[in-house]
Amino acid sequence: MSSKLYPLFANVSGRPVLVVGGGGVGERKAASLLESGAVVTVGAPEITPTLRQWAEAGRIRWRQGRFDDDWLDEPWLVIAATGDADLHARIAALAQSRRLWLNVVDDTERSSFHVPAVIDRAPVTVAISSGGHAPMLARLLRERLELLIDPVTGPLATLLGDMRAGIRRKLPDMAARRRFYDRALSGPIQSLLRRGQRALAEAATERLLESFDAPLQGSVILLGAGPGDPGLLTLRGLRALNEADVILYDRLVSREVLALARRDAECVEVAKQAGNHHTTQEQIHALMLQHARAGRRVLRLKGGDPFVFGRGGEELEFLRAHDIPYEVVPGITAALACAAYAGIPLTHRDHAQSVRLVTAHCQGSLDTLDWRALAQERQTLVVYMGTSELAVLREHLLAHGRAASTPFALVENGSRPEQRVVVGTLDGLVKGAEQYAVRSPALLILGEVAGLASSLAWFGRPPLASSAVSPVTALTA
The missing domain is CATH 3.40.1010.10 (Tetrapyrrole methylase, N-terminal domain)
Structure with a gap:
């Protein structure tokens, strides 16, 4: 079909609609129609177990048997989903003669309307059609737009719809109403709805309406x-x-x-x-x-x-x-992201049952830390902002019992294209950082799990091994 389609939304609530075909496709079409309030009849010799359940519960009507011309006497629109091309051609000819809107699944030439890819933010609906040329492209666009359209759009539309009459009475001038909506949509109302605070959002809208000439609150x-x-x-x-x-x-x-x-x-x-x-x-x-x-x-x-x-x-x-x-x-903190992008599990049943996050951006913060607790084995220590204090970190941890052979990983520019990971053991921490000129932003991960970086790495360049080898490691190598 080469002609440009005219977009419209059909109100089928309370109106009879016929689905010819009782298979999986027919079931999906019937489900969508039921959500829109249509009175659905499914015509087919056999139907899916779900359709049968709906028929027994009275949600749909089942016309059992092969298609007959009189099936088209009642419906406002028809969907043909049988997979039988000859039957579809017959239904299309009859629908044309009766001026019925018809969608033939996967057959644009015989269809007088198309079912678009839909983004549902009821009562807001966004429909995407490729004119029947590329349904998969329409679905891809829908997936991308799903990410951009806030889930709160539906509740926001419902709220504004419920208050529409009052807004029109208060602001009969269309230009004034447009300015009001611009201000309402840029204020705190959406944030309140995201928190599930409908009453507060309605109150905020009422206050804005009453004080429309007041300065906008940031x-x-x-x-x-x-x-x-x-x-x-x-x-x-x-x-x-x-x-x-x-x-x-x-x-x-x-x-x-x-x-x-x-x-x-x-x-x-x-x-x-x-x-x-x-x-x-x-x-x-x-x-x-x-x-x-x-x-x-x-x-x-x-x-x-x-x-x-x-x-x-x-x-x-x-x-x-x-x-x-x-x-x-919230955002994904560096400990989670850098560890993941370096292939380091922060916890591991065999190696680490807890994680500690500390900051080492200055000597004052280091003096307040519980070094004995931080030096314990079978835990993962993650140090933020510590590249300038690596020597102090190393000495404190060794002095409080952490083994010199404890693996470390320095993750520089974690998750970015220029990410580098330097691995080694605690006693060679400072020399390893100097060897590869590690610079901020960099995160230190220390513990048994850091030793998995070399085997589990998946992002960017392979880890860089420090040439500063622990004496313990050298003896057991």
């Missing part, structure tokens, strides 16, 4: 960007990137993740790196407050997860103290 989202691979960003995180007016991002956020942001968003780097220009935490707080009070949607974008050595708790305390609405979208 908000802040703390988003974990993950370790760098944009494919590891959550779907909610992707939506937040596309909704933000202002993005305050850390140095460790990759360019690929930033590229997913809305093109007109204002992006401000708030890097904190020793020796370079940096923004203090107090200045970051001030920027969040400034932009939120100006009615903007602020995204505080952090590498990894905001609540794992990301100072997210401090930022929430500040926002709460200043009555700024906020939301947290």
Whole structure:
């Protein structure tokens, strides 16, 4: 079929629809029609067990037998799904003469309407059709769009539909209503619905309607960007990137993740790196407050997860103290991502029954650690921000009983194309890092499981073995 199709949505609720064919395809068509409220009749000599159950329960009507012309007396539209080309040709000719809408499965020439690939966010429905030329392409597009269309779209449409009459009374002017909806859809209503707080979302919409001329209230989202691979960003995180007016991002956020942001968003780097220009935490707080009070949607974008050595708790305390609405979208923290991309299981029934996450970004933080507990065997130790303190880490762990032969893995730029993994044993930790000039961002994984990196590696280049060999390893080699 070469003609362009005219898109429309059919209201079949309470209307008779006929499905000719009782096999698996007919069952799927009947199920979709039932969801739309149609009065479904299935005509076929035999039907699937599921269709039989529906017929016995009164959900559908079963016309048992071979197709007869009078089957077309009642329905508004017909679906032919028998696999019999001759029968389909006969049904198509009869439907044409009776001006009935007909879909013949996998036969575009005989169909007067097509069933599209559907994204269901009821009551919102997105339909995709290739005009019958490439159904698999339509399905592929549906799969991709499924990721982009927020599941809260349906509840949001229901809420606005329930309040539509009141909105029209309050704002009879169409231009004013358009401005109201623009403001409502960019405010906190969707966030409240995501939390399952329908009543609060309705109240927020009512307040916005009553104070429509008041300045728009801003908000802040703390988003974990993950370790760098944009494919590891959550779907909610992707939506937040596309909704933000202002993005305050850390140095460790990759360019690929930033590229997913809305093109007109204002992006401000708030890097904190020793020796370079940096923004203090107090200045970051001030920027969040400034932009939120100006009615903007602020995204505080952090590498990894905001609540794992990301100072997210401090930022929430500040926002709460200043009555700024906020939301947290977690990200995949470096410990999980770097270990996975290096082929290192953080826990293993034979080697590690627990995991400890610590930060070593300065001497002060190292002094507060329980080294005796950290040096225990059969556990995995993951050290964030520790590349400049490897010598101190090594000495403390050896002094508190960790074996010199304990395997380590240094994962540099984990999950990114330039990822490198350096492996060795604890006594050679410093020399191994120096040998390959390991630089931040890098994560240290120490424990028996780190020894699996060489055999389980799957991403990027193979692990680099340190030439600094433990005396214990040398004796047993």
